[in-house]
Amino acid sequence: MVSAKGIPDGFTYSFLLSACARGGLIREGEQVHGAILVKGYCSNVFLDTNLVNLYAGSGGVEKARKVFDNMSQRSVVSWNSMLAGYIRCCDFDGARRVFDEMPIRNVVSWTTMIAGYARNGQCKQALLLFGEMRRAHVELDQVALVAALSACAELGDLKLGRWIHWYVQQRFVVRNQLQPLVRLSNALIHMYASCGIIDEAYRVFTMMPQKSTVSWTSIITAFAKQGLGKEALGMFKTMISDGMRVDEVIRPDEITFLGVLCACSHAGFVDEGRQIFVSMNQTWGISPTIEHYGCMVDLLSRAGFLDEACGLIETMPLKPNDAVWGALLGGCRIHKNSELASGVANKLIAELNTDQAAGYLVLLSNIYAFAKRWQDVITVRQKMIVMGVKKPPGHSWIQINGVVHDFVAGDMTHKHSSFIYEILYEITKQTHQEGYEPDIADIMFFDMDTTVPTEPF
Structure with a gap:
């Protein structure tokens, strides 16, 4: 247009700015901004709004704010553009101020x-x-x-x-x-x-x-979270067959495989999990991520295939993270393998910061308690004191009559806490009377002023 001696006007620059914003062309957008200033179009509300969009969309909320403050006229679109800029920068205080100041x-x-x-x-x-x-x-x-x-x-x-x-x-x-x-x-x-x-x-x-891939993945994951492994696998097979009938518009993605592997893990479907894990790459061309390896290690560890889980960790092309080692450690707890747990914990805790290590140290101490290795329990407890770590308290919530109530382990601030603990005591007593033997890992706790575990309550 310029080569043909055409004369750009405000609409031309407005579309140029919109193109720069959509394409992430910030330097080119700044050059257009300079041309706008030279041509004297800076009082155009549409141009100024597109300038706000340009800078706000690239994280330059301060530049966007400068343009916004200098606008002689603002539309609701201008305000929304400024609002979106603050949201993109996660500046919610700034976003709320803009929101509260909006005339419309x-x-x-x-x-x-x-x-x-x-x-x-x-x-x-x-x-x-x-x-x-x-x-x-x-x-x-x-x-x-x-x-x-x-x-x-x-x-x-x-x-x-x-x-x-x-x-x-x-x-x-x-x-x-x-x-x-x-x-x-x-x-x-x-x-x-x-x-x-x-x-x-x-x-x-x-x-x-x-239905989209997300739809299928959502219902598969929903069944998996509820422990309905058979149903999750059935939905996965139906998804694949339906996808084939519609020219593969519907096909599993990385998240789908996470959901179905999780379902296999919690339901104990080891053979199915192995087949699905292999099919990710061979059939669907999806390279497993660290999360998929973590699911497989969890599946094998829960089922007692600890040696196979260790072999998978040693051969995986990715560096194992705390979730992978933690899954193996959880398997050691289930199957009472304190020797392997000790080696895993040493590798794991060496790579974690203090806050991350707390839960794994408690898990390791419980594994030692199962094996009646009380001296090792004391050693772990002393290590926690030296490191200054405490296991983060458990947290849950429940909705009653439309009100969501938050609960934290050991918290006495809830107005009905005494009644809650009284009911909890009665439930615990009843389970003992009915012959239920709780997991020592669930009932053992530590007195933070001592170096030995107290008796289970």
Whole structure:
């Protein structure tokens, strides 16, 4: 255009900036910015908004803010662009300030904030803002619903998750006779599975007119997490056969194999796990990652094939991480192999920092306790004191009457803690009366002011 003596105008530069932003061409975008300043187009709201997009999209939120502050006129798109820039940089304080200052918010404004919180693990904040969005009577789009379902899955908020499912049915199916996006149905499957409602997860899956690889992977992983290995394997085989019928549009990926290997591990399907692991590369051309090797070591170790697990670790093309060694150590605990456990722990703990080593040291001490190697238990305990480590407390939560209650092992701050511990005591006493012998690894605990383990309670 320039060679042909054409004269670019504001629209030309606007599209150029959009192209630079989408292509990640920051240096070229800066040159266009310079041309805009020379030509005097800097008061154009569309150009300025695209400049904000350019800089914010590349992590240059300070440059974006400078352009934004100098704008003589701002649209809601300008505000949303600035908001998205802060979210990309994980500056949620800055994002919240922009959000609160916005004179007008649209559905994109709300969705950007909610999705940003959810993607970065701030699920409580995501759901609080989702509640504000509902109270503001903003029509919920599918992106916001997906983000909210992700947060519900993380927090176990089944009540809100069910409400969203109802809303989806009313909004997209009953009213408009439209099917929700595949991504939204996948989020529903994940939410129900994370809350342990596997029947609902499967019902959503079967009602989907179209399924993606993520859909199949989600339901396979859902069955695996519930210990339903046979069902997970059945879904995996159906996925492959269905994929073949639709010209391989549906095919397993790395995450699918993680789910099915996990299912084999927890169900004890050793032969099936071996075959699936080999087929990853030979049939599907997927190179196993460290996570896949970790699943295989876990499968073999749980089943008692400790020598085979060791051989796999020694021959794998990747350096074993703490999860791989930890899986082998867990197998040693199950099968009471204290000698192998000692060697594994020495390799493992030498490579970990203090916080990471705590759980493995406790596991090793329990393995020694099984073998009645009390002097080794004391040695491990002394090593923990020297290193200054403590095992992170267990954490769980439950939803009662729509309220999510958090629990941490040993915590007495809950208003009903005395009642909770009283009930726990009664349950423990009843299990003893019925002849249940708990695992010593589950009931043994240490007095942090001594060097010897106390008796099991």
